[in-house]
Amino acid sequence: MDVDRAALNRLPRWLVPALAALPVTVLLVFYAWPLGTLLGRVLHLHSVADTLHTPGIARVLWFTLWQAVVSTALTVAVGFVPAYVLARYRFTGRRAVLALVTVPFMLPTVVVGAAFLALLPDAWHGTAAAVIVAHVFFNVAVMVRLVGAMWAVLPTDLTAAARTLGASPPQVLRHVVLPLLRPAMWAAATVVFLFTFTSFGVVRVLGGAGHPTLEVEIARRATQLGDVDGAVVLSVLQVAVLALVVWWSARWQRRASVAFAGSSAPRRARTARQRWFLRSTVGATVVLMAAPVVVLVARSFRLGGAWTLDAWRTLGDREVRPGVSLGVDPLASLATSLRFAVVATLISVVVGGTAALAIATARRHGRLLDVGLMLPLGTSAVTIGLGMLITFDHAPVDWRARWWLIPLGHALVAIPFVVRTVLPSLRSIPADQRAAALTLGASPLRAWWHVEVRRAWRPLMAGAGFAAAISLGEFGATTFLTRSGRDTMPIAIGRLLGRAGELPRAQGFAMSTMLLMVTAVVIALADRQEVEDAGGS
Amino acid sequence: MFDGTPAEVDFGDVCVNYDLKWFADKGIAPPVTLDDLTKPEYKNLLVVEDPTASSPGLAFLLATVSKYGDTGWQQYWKDLRANGVEVAQSWDSAYYERFSGAAGSKGDKPLVVSYGSSPPAEVVFANPPRTDAPTGVAAGTCFRQIEYAGVLRGTTHPAAAQQLLTFLTSATFQKELPLTLFVYPVDPKVPLPDVFTKFAVVPKAPYIMDPAKIAANRHQWQDTWTSIVLR
Incomplete structure (x- = not known):
């Protein structure tokens, strides 16, 4: 039946x-x-050897790697406190701030590059520092979303138990909270590393000709130099590195995973100290996230030190000057x-x-x-x-x-x-x-x-x-x-x-x-x- | 790639141009040869184009390879870099935005890699009109560029292509070249406009290189240049 x-x-x-x-x-x-x-295509070994022996390629690989690591480390450091505040505290405008933090992530990479071109002084253009700063801005959302999501469901009874046993807040953070957050932090760090390793628009606009990453170099070889074989070799190399990173990170995540049940609702800031902490963090986050975009819009109205609509008015012109x-x-x-x-x-x-x-x-x-x-x-x-x-x-x-x-x-x-x-x-x-x-x-x-x-x-x-x-x-x-x-x-x-x-x-x-x-x-x-x-x- | 031999259509030179007024104001003599460009009095004054992105940039690189040889040109570029050479990504950018001698430019560099026919162009497009050229050419820095046209092998329109080639080498077309493309016609019987005979410089001994040698080594030279100058 x-x-x-x-x-x-x-x-x-x-x-x-x-x-x-x-x-x-x-x-x-x-x-x-x-x-x-x-x-x-990579099976044609002679082109592999040729490309890998190109002068300067080792420097490109090294730069791609270290800027990704530094960007990731900085993003984790910068995004840590905002992730906590936005996950655990309830305050008016919380959803707006959350949206503000996420917006840079959905922006086209060229726009992010343009925003930092507008914001940073000329001396920063074409430097590695500019690229890293733009990466951090772009990826803080990953920290807030991934780590914040886990932090929001962290059961308070564990931390409360630690407090009753006499642990100070820093000790609670180190011995209880961080170990529990580790899988989320690994996940966030991996995502940020992948994005910054393969970053294209930001590096192209801000890094100039002197600081290409692997991605920019692949595009340059294929579209500018006509060296498609070289581009293919670098591409496969990049895929191999990415696959390795994902595999290694997945192993770490599995090891660090701890299952726990429960959730806790975000609470309002009660003491004056908490309120100060909340306000300064939210304020700094809002300024950091909004500043590049605001400056970008403002700079489009400035030419030669004066406010003008010229840049907007001449957008339809194809000619720079006769011919x-x-x-x-x-x-x-x-x-x-x-x-x-x-x-x-x-x-x-x-x-x-x-x-x-x-x-x-x-x-x-x-x-x-x-x-x-x-x-x-x-x-x-x-x-x-x-x-x-x-x-x-x-x-x-x-x-x-x-x-x-x-x-x-x-x-x-x-x-x-x-x-x-x-x-x-x-x-x-x-x-x-x-x-x-x-x-x-x-x-x-x-x-x-x-x-x-x-x-x-x-x-x-x-x-x-x-x-x-x-x-x-x-x-x-x-x-x-x-x-x-x-x-x-x-x-x-x-x-x-x-x-x-x-x-x-x-x-x-x-x-x-x-x-x-x-x-x-x-x-x-x-x-x-x-x-x-x-x-x- | 081509059916038969490609035909020469025009030629020109890629040379370092200088801003006459800037040098007159500073009381310095403008450079004449490639060696001059590494001298301390010309520090931080030169804009070149990236040879991987721009053909005049490539021409300038080939001039240095031609003069200093396969082993010497790297040192020359290291010296140029130490002397503060700026690299632009295109000729447009270098000439109209970085060069101080171009009309309407807000640039501050009085030396730029451009064409031997750029001074007459400045006169032709001058507004208000002028009778003298604001820029000059360093005759010892020139690289000869010859432009060819040819019929591609495997074309489905061989007769029409041949007709086009004949037109490109005819006097009717050749006499339009100076004032439209600012290059020299290969036909010696075609008269040149006054602006050209007065202000353009045709060097007697420009640097020149065999196309086969260029084709064989270009990528390697460009890569080496990038690692010396940009990284």
């Missing part, structure tokens, strides 16, 4: 494969194949960016949506697809772009000049975000909802459609917003695939900021402000969808 009922309630066998077909195909053709081509063209039409790049964002969002939503449904419906076996779709996130954007460039260069797949390859590259990076946004909703559907539909006479397929698919709609819209934001700001992969006349805004901004004159730079700041506003609007809309959805369930 039970077996019969179970058979009646089972979804058709073809459902999960049908859903998974599209995401798997996209992943195989546009990610796995290019990556495989990259790895295959000398800028090479990029700034306003047209806005239209191109928006068009690509729409296409990339459509692709992300369709592929990500079907993938999330497949993963949720397949239960155990869905994990493989889940991990597979996350891989492009761990691979640097430059590697994805380079892979596509060298794979799709012969008939019948000579696609590297096609316009749609760029939004597809954006979608590869955005799809994991869509999946991450939709999956929790699908997994949290109470089982009795589908059971109810079934008892009302719906076939398993129909019940699934009305309960699960309809349920995915709201978070899908939120995911669409994130996908749009990612597409608007994508710089690394686009650098490889861009063709003249099809420049996106980040590419245009990169070009403008690369010039030494005051006017192009101010124009670069103006365009960055535009990109910043468009991205902020898109993220705000997406966030609202997510919040509404969470409230509705």
Whole structure:
């Protein structure tokens, strides 16, 4: 009897494969194949030796490594106290401050670079210090979100017990809190290291020609020097280092993991000392997060020491002076960016949506697809772009000049975000909802459609917003695939900021402000969808 | 790569240009040769372009390789770096934004790697009009650039391509070259405009290098240059 009922309630066998077909195909053709081509090229050993013997390459590797380590260490140090305050204290404006801290993370990397170009004095331009400072600003959100999330659920009874045993607050921190936080801190440090190791936009804008990281060097070799073989070797080297770091960090995280149950609500600051501590931390955090962006917007209105709209007014001009063209039409790049964002969002939503449904419906076996779709996130954007460039260069797949390859590259990076946004909703559907539909006479397929698919709609819209934001700001992969006349805004901004004159730079700041506003609007809309959805369930 | 031999279309020289007014004000004689550029009186005055990103920059690098030889040019660039050479990423950036002698530029460097035909260009585009050139050319720093056009092998339009080539080497096209591209026509019978004969400098012995040698060594020279000058 039970077996019969179970058979009646089972979804058709073809459902999960049908859903998974599209995401798997996209992943195989546009990610796995290019990556495989990259790895295959490295098998020509003579080019490996040649590239590794290039003068200066060791310095590039060393710089990439040490700036990532220093950036990570500084981010952990700087983000530690804000993470604590935002996780454990309740105060008016807490959600606004949390949003403010997260905004830099979602900003296009070129805009972050531009903001620090505007903020830091000229002597800092092209130095390693500028790159590191911008990295810290960018990644504090990771500390606050990851470590803060764990700190928020740290059970107070452990710390209370330690206090009654006579431990002072620093001792409690060292012996109770830090060990419990270790997995979150490792996770945060790993994420920050990965992002700073593969940092492209920030290094390109702030590091100048003298301080390239591996990522910038790969792009330079492939697009400027025409040395694709060298770029491929460096790319594979980078993938190897990243894989090693992820594996090593995962081992440490597993070892450090301690399971504990319980949660504690954030409390209001009670004593005067706590209030002072809270206010100074929040104040410093707000200033640190807001200053670069405010200065960026302000500097777009300044030329030659005076306030003026000139930089904004001349944005449509292609000519710098008679016969000398800028090479990029700034306003047209806005239209191109928006068009690509729409296409990339459509692709992300369709592929990500079907993938999330497949993963949720397949239960155990869905994990493989889940991990597979996350891989492009761990691979640097430059590697994805380079892979596509060298794979799709012969008939019948000579696609590297096609316009749609760029939004597809954006979608590869955005799809994991869509999946991450939709999956929790699908997994949290109470089982009795589908059971109810079934008892009302719906076939398993129909019940699934009305309960699960309809349920995915709201978070899908939120995911669409994130996908749009990612597409608007994508710089690394686009650098490889861009063709003249099809420049996106980040590419245009990169070009403008690369010039030494005051006017192009101010124009670069103006365009960055535009990109910043468009991205902020898109993220705000997406966030609202997510919040509404969470409230509705 | 090409079907048959490519045809020469035009030539020009990449040379260090100097701002006449700046040097007159300071009472210093402008440099003439490559050796002069490493002298202390020209410290912190020169802007060059990155040879990996700019063709005049590459031409200047080739001039130094040509003069100092395969083993000597690294030391020359180390000396230049010690003498405060600035590197720009493009000719536009260097000439219009860093060079003090370009009209409308707010730059402060009186020496820049540019073209032998830049002084006439300054006269042609001068607003208000002027009858003398504001800049000069250091004749001992020039590298000869010859531009070619050729029919690519495997083209589906060989006849049309050949027609275009014939046009590019015809007098009709060649006489437009000086005032549009600011390069010299290869056809010696084509008359040059006055602006060119008065202000442009055609050095008698520019540095020149065999294209095959350039093709074989360019990447390695660029990499070495990057590690000496930028890192």
